[in-house]
Amino acid sequence: MKRNEFIKKTGLSLLALGVFKWPAMAQAELESNWAGNLTYHRKELFAPKTRAELMDVVKKIKNGKALGSKHSFNTVADTTESHISLVYLNKVLELDEKNGLVWVESGIRYGTLGKWLDARGYAIHNLASLPHISVMGASSTATHGSGDKNGNLSTAVAAIELIKADGTAVLLDESNPKFYGAVVSLGALGVVYKVALKIQKRFDATQHVYEGLPMSALKDNFDKIFGAGYSVSLFTHWLDKNINQVWIKRRTDQNYEALPAKFFGAIPATTNLHPIKANSAVSCTDQMGVPGPWYERLPHFKMEFTPSNGAELQSEFFVPRKHAYQAIMAIESMHKEIYPLLFVTELRSIAADKFWMSTAYGQDMIAIHFTWKPIKDGVMKILPKIEAKLKPFGGKPHWGKISTIKKEDLAKTYPKWNDFKQLRKEMDPTNKWTNDFLRNLGLV
Ligand SMILES: Cc1cc2nc3c(=O)[nH]c(=O)nc-3n(C[C@H](O)[C@H](O)[C@H](O)COP(=O)(O)OP(=O)(O)OC[C@H]3O[C@@H](n4cnc5c(N)ncnc54)[C@H](O)[C@@H]3O)c2cc1C
Structure with a gap:
């Protein structure tokens, strides 16, 4: 397996493997995030193996940042000084x-x-x-x-x-x-x-996928569609006002109405699908209503495969659920500009919580996610337009994905x-x- 492939599959850095401290990094060993769109700017990397080592490192460094599995697309985890990887603190x-x-x-x-x-x-x-x-x-x-x-x-x-x-x-x-x-x-x-x-x-869950839901069905049936399972995701390429795939995840220990032959106009998929339809579904968790353990049904992607597309960028914006349909249609009005840059959009629902900096603080939210092709210039140009469309609805970005929202606008969305x-x-x-x-x- 090649180095980059290895890092992507395991999420482990070669630097972190067996290395407690690596003060002077060789150019060739500079480390990137999962997507490869960001090379971290750190001067040194620590990878403590015990709580005592972690405390010791924290005391010693002047400035730095904790590093998880490196899946953020923006600089939230970046530092120009010391990285402390949690890769070994995994028990x-x-x-x-x-x-x-x-x-x-x-x-x-x-x-x-x-x-x-x-x-x-x-x-x-x-x-x-x-x-x-x-x-x-x-x-x-x-x-x-x-x-x-x-x-x-x-x-x-x-x-x-x-x-x-x-x-x-x-x-x-x-x-x-x-x-x-x-x-x-x-x-x-x-x-x-x-x-x-x-x-x-513990619980088992199933995934049923439907194809071809008219976007207009969301107008009057939003709650019914998102309420059809324990977890529901809609995927769209923003073509023809169409939701390409509806993923309905149901717990087998909960009661639901039987799923219909036609789901608000969408028809059942006849095989496992990848959200990016051109990609092989081999990396996706089992669908077609086959029950399986919660940890192999709630995620879309399997642990032993590269999730999503691999070479990609991601952005995501949250709007209060009460504005969901209008916000989705505001983005739909940009479909001609979005489509050439996009692998797929996913729409999800999130319940309100109490964490001050949570994107769902105090309000039920709908997330509008974009898996972009790795076309950085195009993505950076379209983001301000998407953000402007979502501003009237109080749209705010995912903390780990790419956005260009200004701090003044962001602060207003966090009480x-x-x-x-x-x-x-x-x-x-x-x-x-x-x-x-x-x-x-x-x-x-
Ligand atoms: C293919 C793909 C699919 C994704 N799917 C989803 C999705 O379904 N839903 C979603 O919401 N997001 C999704 N994301 C985004 C991802 O979940 C977030 O970026 C998340 O923060 C990544 O976790 P990480 O462990 O890689 O954290 P990192 O990117 O390494 O770090 C993120 C932040 O956490 C801090 N941090 C890490 N560990 C600690 C610690 N021990 N103590 C204090 N601070 C710490 C870092 O300093 C940094 O600020 C996806 C990303 C990718 C690449």
Whole structure:
């Protein structure tokens, strides 16, 4: 396997493998994010293997950033100083059945954790489209799946142990108001060592896919369409006012009406599909109503394959659910410009939560996602136009994906923006965890 292919498949950096510190990097070993659209600007990389090593590194460095599984498309995880990779801090620490929690090290991937939990009879409430991402990297950016009643992945977090700038640890849980500013934190408050996630009884799920839903069906049936399963995703190429695929994920331990032969005009797929129809469905989790464990049905992509397309860029915008149809149609009006740059758009629903910097803070949201072809100039030109279309609806971007929204506009969409700013200052008085991403947003 070639180096780049290896890094992409495993998400591991060659630098991180067996290397505790690599102060002087050779040019050839510069490391990129998963998509390869960003080469990190760090001077050095640490990959601690124990809590004590992590605390030691944190104490020593002047400025830096925690690094999860490197799946963000923007500079949220970038640093010009020291990277602290969580790649080795990836173990399950304790199954606390009495309190319905599992304690894990923050770098564990959902795919690894899912299998472990399922074997012991447990599950977590939801997963993203891919299982390859780390628990704290995902929670820090409000990564989400779909489901009208499902909060994003951060809502499974019940407690975190944060290593602060001085190398000391602080435990934050739901009894502490600061907890609500510290989970979706963009890595701005410190490095999380361990996380407690809420667990529930394991469940099986099925996926049924329909093709060819007229977009107009969303106008009067939005709630029925998104309510047809535990988690529903719509995929569109924005051609002919058509939703190309409807993915309905249902738990087998919940009761639903039988799925009809025609779903608001869409017809059942006759084989497994990839959301980008030209791609092979071999990388996708099983469909056609075949039941399987939650951790192999809630994500669209399988752990052992490259998810999505591979060579791509991603953007995503969230609008309050009450504006969903108008916002979708506002984007539809740009379909001629969008289509040539796009692999596929996905529409998902996310339940409101209490995390200050969550994209779903206080409101049920609809996410409008774009998997772009890797045409950077074209994408950077179209993004301000998409953002302008969504501005009247309070549109805001995913914390880990590409956008050009100005800080003034963004701050307005977060009622707790100033509280988070204050908390950041209090938790990081020496600006150890600052980077250009936070500075450009005016959060420092
Ligand atoms: C193919 C693909 C599919 C995707 N699908 C989805 C999807 O379905 N839904 C969705 O919402 N997003 C999706 N994303 C985006 C992705 O989930 C986010 O970018 C997520 O943050 C990536 O997690 P990571 O572990 O790679 O974090 P990184 O990108 O490495 O880091 C993200 C942030 O987390 C911080 N961080 C990481 N670990 C810690 C820690 N231990 N303590 C403190 N801070 C920490 C970093 O400093 C940084 O600020 C997708 C991305 C890709 C590439």
